[in-house]
Amino acid sequence: MSRWEPNARGRLEQAALALYRERGFEQVTVAEIAGRAGLTERTFFRHYADKRExxxxGSAALQELLVRGVAEAPADASPIAAVVAALAAAGEQFDARRDLARQRQVVIETNQELLERELVKLATLAEALAGALRGRGVAAPAADLAGQVGIALLRVAFVRWAADADDRRLETHVRAAFAELRDELR
Structure with missing residues (x-):
């Protein structure tokens, strides 16, 4: 193996997803992922702490994107409108990686440990949204509620987006889920 290969991180991700889907998350080792990517285990550990990672x-980058989206929402936006704007803006990142996101979701849905990790990630995102709203001067109960509702909207929109045969943008699904929620609350 050469000492340096371009796009090692992307190759490791693609190799891991392929192996996880072929054999199941638990049956795959870091050595197998690195081997499939044409890299060494050492290279794997330069990019990821373990095979779950x-x-x-991308969780930290998504969190930063959502927090920035809330901060950049119009000053007169309601808490939930600011969250929806942030989710819609983050949709571009998902759209650019639709195939990988779909593969990732299939792997997560088949493993209880990964499902639990996903829920922890979503709870962390909800708290980050609430914190960003508090930074805009929104009181804690309203900020917390809007953060939690935002993540619920994201989950519904993501499932629809991943299954969308027409490949509509995630933003479309986020806004549709929000419109449905708004209609239900009326």
Whole structure:
């Protein structure tokens, strides 16, 4: 194996997802992922702490994107409108990686440990949204509620987006889920 290969992180991600889908998450080792990617285990550990992190490595970037989206929402936006705007803006990141996101979701849905990790990630995102809203001057109960509702909207929208045969953007699904919620609350 050469000492340096371009796009090692992306190759590791693709190799891991392929192996997880072929054999199941528990049956795959880091050595197998690295081997499939044409890299060494050492290279794997330069990019990921463990084999779960291949699936969750983008969480911090997503959190930053959502927090920035809330901060950049119009000053007169309601808490939930600011959250929906942030979710819609983050949709571009998902749209650019639709195939990988779909593969990732299939792997997570077949493993209880990964499902639990996903729920922890979503709870962390909800708290980050609430914190961003508090930074805009929204009182704690309203900020917390809007953060939690925002993540519920994201989950519903994501499932629809992943299954969308027409490949509509995630933003479309986020806004549709919000419209449905708004209609139900009326």
């Amino acid at each position: 291949v699936l969750f490595a």
